[in-house]
Amino acid sequence: xxxxxxxxxxxxxxxxxxxxxxxxxxxxxxxxxxxxxxxxxxxxxxxxxxxxxxxxxxxxxxxxxxxxxxxxxxxxxxxxxxxxxxxxxxxxxxxxxxxxxxxxxxxxxxxxxxxxxxxxxxxxxxxxxxxxxxxxxxxxxxxxxxxxxxxxxxxxxxxxxxxxxxxxxxxxxxxxxxxxxxxxxxxxxxxxxxxxxxxxxxxxxxxxxxxxxxxxxxxxxxxxxxxxxxxxxxxxxxxxxxxxxxxxxxxxxxxxxxxxxxxxxxxxxxxxxxxxxxxxxxxxxxxxxxxxxxxxxxxxxxxxxxxxxxxxxxxxxxxxxxxxxxxxxxxxxxxxxxxxxxxxxxxxxxxxxxxxxxxxxxxxxxxxxxxxxxxxxxxxxxxxxxxxxxxxxxxxxxxxxxxxxxxxxxxxxxxxxxxxxxxxxxxxxxxxxxxxxxxxxxxxxxxxxxxxxxxxxxxxxxxxxxxxxxxxxxxxxxxxxxxxxxxxxxxxxxxxxxxxxxxxxx
Amino acid sequence: xxxxxxxxxxxxxxxxxxxxxxxxxxxxxxxxxxxxxxxxxxxxxxxxxxxxxxxxxxxxxxxxxxxxxxxxxxxxxxxxxxxxxxxxxxxxxxxxxxxxxxxxxxxxxxxxxxxxxxxxxxxxxxxxxxxxxxxxxxxxxxxxxxxxxxxxxxxxxxxxxxxxxxxxxxxxxxxxxxxxxxxxxxxxxxxxxxxxxxxxxxxxxxxxxxxxxxxxxxxxxxxxxxxxxxxxxxxxxxxxxxxxxxxxx
Ligand SMILES: Nc1ncnc2c1ncn2[C@@H]1O[C@H](COP(=O)(O)OP(=O)(O)O)[C@@H](O)[C@H]1O
Ligand SMILES: [Mg+2]
Numbered sequence: 001x002x003x004x005x006x007x008x009x010x011x012x013x014x015x016x017x018x019x020x021x022x023x024x025x026x027x028x029x030x031x032x033x034x035x036x037x038x039x040x041x042x043x044x045x046x047x048x049x050x051x052x053x054x055x056x057x058x059x060x061x062x063x064x065x066x067x068x069x070x071x072x073x074x075x076x077x078x079x080x081x082x083x084x085x086x087x088x089x090x091x092x093x094x095x096x097x098x099x100x101x102x103x104x105x106x107x108x109x110x111x112x113x114x115x116x117x118x119x120x121x122x123x124x125x126x127x128x129x130x131x132x133x134x135x136x137x138x139x140x141x142x143x144x145x146x147x148x149x150x151x152x153x154x155x156x157x158x159x160x161x162x163x164x165x166x167x168x169x170x171x172x173x174x175x176x177x178x179x180x181x182x183x184x185x186x187x188x189x190x191x192x193x194x195x196x197x198x199x200x201x202x203x204x205x206x207x208x209x210x211x212x213x214x215x216x217x218x219x220x221x222x223x224x225x226x227x228x229x230x231x232x233x234x235x236x237x238x239x240x241x242x243x244x245x246x247x248x249x250x251x252x253x254x255x256x257x258x259x260x261x262x263x264x265x266x267x268x269x270x271x272x273x274x275x276x277x278x279x280x281x282x283x284x285x286x287x288x289x290x291x292x293x294x295x296x297x298x299x300x301x302x303x304x305x306x307x308x309x310x311x312x313x314x315x316x317x318x319x320x321x322x323x324x325x326x327x328x329x330x331x332x333x334x335x336x337x338x339x340x341x342x343x344x345x346x347x348x349x350x351x352x353x354x355x356x357x358x359x360x361x362x363x364x365x366x367x368x369x370x371x372x373x374x375x376x377x378x379x380x381x382x383x384x385x386x387x388x389x390x391x392x393x394x395x396x397x398x399x400x401x402x403x404x405x406x407x408x409x410x411x412x413x414x415x416x417x418x419x420x421x422x423x424x425x426x427x428x429x430x431x432x433x434x435x436x437x438x439x440x441x442x443x444x445x446x447x448x449x450x451x452x453x454x455x456x457x458x459x460x461x462x463x464x465x466x467x468x469x470x471x472x473x474x475x476x477x478x479x480x481x482x483x484x485x486x487x488x489x490x491x492x493x494x495x496x497x498x499x500x501x502x503x504x505x506x
Numbered sequence: 507x508x509x510x511x512x513x514x515x516x517x518x519x520x521x522x523x524x525x526x527x528x529x530x531x532x533x534x535x536x537x538x539x540x541x542x543x544x545x546x547x548x549x550x551x552x553x554x555x556x557x558x559x560x561x562x563x564x565x566x567x568x569x570x571x572x573x574x575x576x577x578x579x580x581x582x583x584x585x586x587x588x589x590x591x592x593x594x595x596x597x598x599x600x601x602x603x604x605x606x607x608x609x610x611x612x613x614x615x616x617x618x619x620x621x622x623x624x625x626x627x628x629x630x631x632x633x634x635x636x637x638x639x640x641x642x643x644x645x646x647x648x649x650x651x652x653x654x655x656x657x658x659x660x661x662x663x664x665x666x667x668x669x670x671x672x673x674x675x676x677x678x679x680x681x682x683x684x685x686x687x688x689x690x691x692x693x694x695x696x697x698x699x700x701x702x703x704x705x706x707x708x709x710x711x712x713x714x715x716x717x718x719x720x721x722x723x724x725x726x727x728x729x730x731x732x733x734x735x736x737x738x739x740x741x742x743x744x745x746x747x748x749x750x751x752x753x754x755x
Binding site: 405407408410411412413414415416417418421425426429430433 | 563565588589590591592594595596598600602603604605606615616619620661664665668
């Protein structure tokens, strides 16, 4: 888990990344704001003072937005029906109920949730997060609600590895930036093994099962839950003593929420609800028997379809916007005037020359820190996809217009039609015919690229797939279903587009 | 038609120069075309014939000099060039029909879009023009389904739809198979017979001789020699004209 190590190493790294993004932004929007925005985001918005003195009772009827991770079973993950569940979810929901407030859970990913907390996009974060000194500088933590620790596991069939001493000359895996990685590295020299860090628990377990690593170091509850879900591993060592997990709010903000959490937690611990939740996920695993592929398909289908719907919708909206951008910029690009041509050329080189992911992060995390205004994930997603694709469409439009025989424009002009009319009636219709295959291609690329939005927690198809295999550890089968869904949709889309092409571009 | 020499000037070109970058293509052209006159421009390839023609309706911006057409100063930057062009029909070597429109839509486009005519009226005019060029039955065909000769006749009908005072032809038959040249020349001849003022760039010397009131021989961006067809073809005075004619005749 990116949990303990994170605050020391990864947070400044994230700030640096955002700083770089902002510097990039400053290039476009003028230099203003870059320096200010690179300052610690926790300093934003003084509004907290107004709420500070409020009594817990004033919470009733209020709704708090709570950020969490996407794939940290058993603390948060999606059940087969796509509902967020897990220890964290049960605890926060139970506390909300007993303390009389409402929560809106945002499943953002661990880093994204912390970013969102810093930029006040969410009121609190519960994400299996260790309470550490560096983090306490930036956030206010609740009383600890879980004691964790690192444990090692190997493939079920492995009889060779019984302890750290058997790891000599071997490779193990651990989650990037996590307590597990820190621990593994701290003993790597002593026992003579190498550490290959990965990003997700589910992929680490696959690595071990495939034999590319012999063992995995992961948080005890995660490992225990995975094993109980038949992930094909077994634990062979006792858990190392580890950190405590806490619920966090931004420093100085939402103190009443924090207070309510502590009160609620204490109540749960004394009335047994707390232990019941732990048992539900760690002692009494839901089912030991692996269900069939068809059960998996049936149970995951609703969640995947929802993801597919979002994928199609965000692609459709983004493509429409990209067409508007591409057509306008394409025309600027063929202008005889330097200024419009310069604008279009700059736009194209910037968005063609930078990765989509950078913009996804920038729009979703960077812009709110620049403006102090949260940005809707759909807006960020559509901006990212359409500005990227618009650059390619600009070039498609330019190329297509320029490939229309210049004699066509001359003939139209010689008849006394103006430039704009001639473009509209004569050149552009022919250019459209030329560009249609490239546009269809661009649309398909965009549909697949939309999967990259999962990094900001946009619930598209691949994201939904990740949510599912993070809970059930059946990566290959889940990804297979996801791939088939993409394939089918793209097939249908291609057919549809070709029919439309034949119809309208006779 | 030779009486046209006394008629008022429809086209007047004075000291026209045109350069593409450092390449001076027209080096000072002076020419007058009277109302109803048919002028043929001949000369070797690359001598600037097309450029000269395209300067008349400002498809090329002139570098220096003056061009007056139908009373409009084409070289005046403030002139409404679209209005000027509605008085000048132009026919291109490669027809340049609009492939995404039917034949009749090709012809109706300019009258309708310039609001000169309503759709119904434009359609009626277009059908009349198609009849005139012998293609009434092709009204709803796509240009791609026509032969070269038919395409060029449609292009002529399209240029006539704005009821121009002047027609410009740039090698209207050069891209045609030999057996189709005749049908196009016949349409042009009929126009000449109706008194249309025309400037034709052509390689059809026999046709020029038959239909022209006057022939301009261009070489290296200047008008090298001009005169009545029987003078130019029967008794050329310039050596260059003689050389050229001995090659093409
Ligand atoms: N758009 C243009 N740009 C540059 N050079 C041109 C252009 N159009 C014509 N020329 C040049 O001008 C000269 C005359 O061309 P043109 O008027 O087409 O000759 P012609 O019609 O007599 O064969 C040629 O050398 C040609 O290369
Ligand atoms: Mg020419």
